[in-house]
Amino acid sequence: xxRRQDFLLGLLGAATAFGxxxxxxxxxxxRRSYLPPASEVLARAARLAGDTSFLDxxxxxxxAWALGLGLACAIAVPLGLLLGAVPVAExxxxxxxxxxxPLPSVALIPLVSLLLGSGTETxxxxxxxxxxxxxxxxxxYGLGETDPLAKxxxxxxxxxRLAVLLRVELPATAPFIAAGVRISAAVALILAVATEILSxxxxxxxxxxxxxxxATDGTRDVLAGVVWAGALGLVINGVLVGAxxxxxxxxxxxxxxxxQLRPGTRP
Numbered sequence: 001x002x003r004r005q006d007f008l009l010g011l012l013g014a015a016t017a018f019g020x021x022x023x024x025x026x027x028x029x030x031r032r033s034y035l036p037p038a039s040e041v042l043a044r045a046a047r048l049a050g051d052t053s054f055l056d057x058x059x060x061x062x063x064a065w066a067l068g069l070g071l072a073c074a075i076a077v078p079l080g081l082l083l084g085a086v087p088v089a090e091x092x093x094x095x096x097x098x099x100x101x102p103l104p105s106v107a108l109i110p111l112v113s114l115l116l117g118s119g120t121e122t123x124x125x126x127x128x129x130x131x132x133x134x135x136x137x138x139x140x141y142g143l144g145e146t147d148p149l150a151k152x153x154x155x156x157x158x159x160x161r162l163a164v165l166l167r168v169e170l171p172a173t174a175p176f177i178a179a180g181v182r183i184s185a186a187v188a189l190i191l192a193v194a195t196e197i198l199s200x201x202x203x204x205x206x207x208x209x210x211x212x213x214x215a216t217d218g219t220r221d222v223l224a225g226v227v228w229a230g231a232l233g234l235v236i237n238g239v240l241v242g243a244x245x246x247x248x249x250x251x252x253x254x255x256x257x258x259x260q261l262r263p264g265t266r267p
Contacts (some may be wrong), residue, residue, distance in 0.1 A: 069128075083242065127191045130184075
C-alpha cells in the first residue's frame, strides 16, 4: 500500500469509530453521562484550544515530556554503546537490567514522590525511567547488527577502536536509536499524563482529566482531554516518523525490537 492509501484507510477507521460512538450514544444504548456523543466531545475539545489555562497545562505536560525523554536518551545511548561494545559489561549488568526493566513506572510513583516530593522532578524522573529501556535495548541491538566486514576493513587500515565506533558503528546504529526514541516518545507521553492524573493537583493535561473526573457531568471533559492526549501522541509520532524517513532514507526499514537483549549476542 502507498502512504496515501494508508492515510485514507486511517481516516476511514477514525470516521467509523466516530460514527459508532455517535450512534451508540444518540440511540440511548449507553447513557450520555457515561458516553456523550462523539460530536459533543470533539466540539468540547475544539473549544479547549481557545482556553489559555488549558493550553498552559498542555505546555507543562510537554515540557515534562521533553525533559524526561531527553534525560532518558542522554543516559541510554552512551550506556547502550558501552554495553554493546563491551560484552563483559553487558554480561555483568544483565541481571540488574532484567530485574529493573519489568518494574512498572506507575508503581514507583509513591516511592519517587516520597524521595523527590510532588512536582516536575518526580514526573521527569518517572518519564526518564520508563523511556530509558526502548532506547537502551535498541542501541545495544543496533550495535550488534553492525556489518563486521566494515569494522574489520577500518581496523585493517589502522583505525583505532574510537574511530571505528564513530565512523561505522554509530552511523549504523543510528536508525535503531531513532526507532527507540520514537517508541520512548509515546511511553513518555503516557507517563506524563498518568503521573499528573495520579498526583491530582498542579498543572498539566493529566491534571485537567483528573479534575474533570470529580466534576458533575465531567465525562465529556475527560474524553475531550483524552482526545487531546491522543492528538498529541499522533502529532509527535508523525513528526518522528517523518524525521526518520528523511535522515535514514538509506535504511531498509524502521528498526524496532521487542525490547530484549538477545542472549549470546556479541557485537
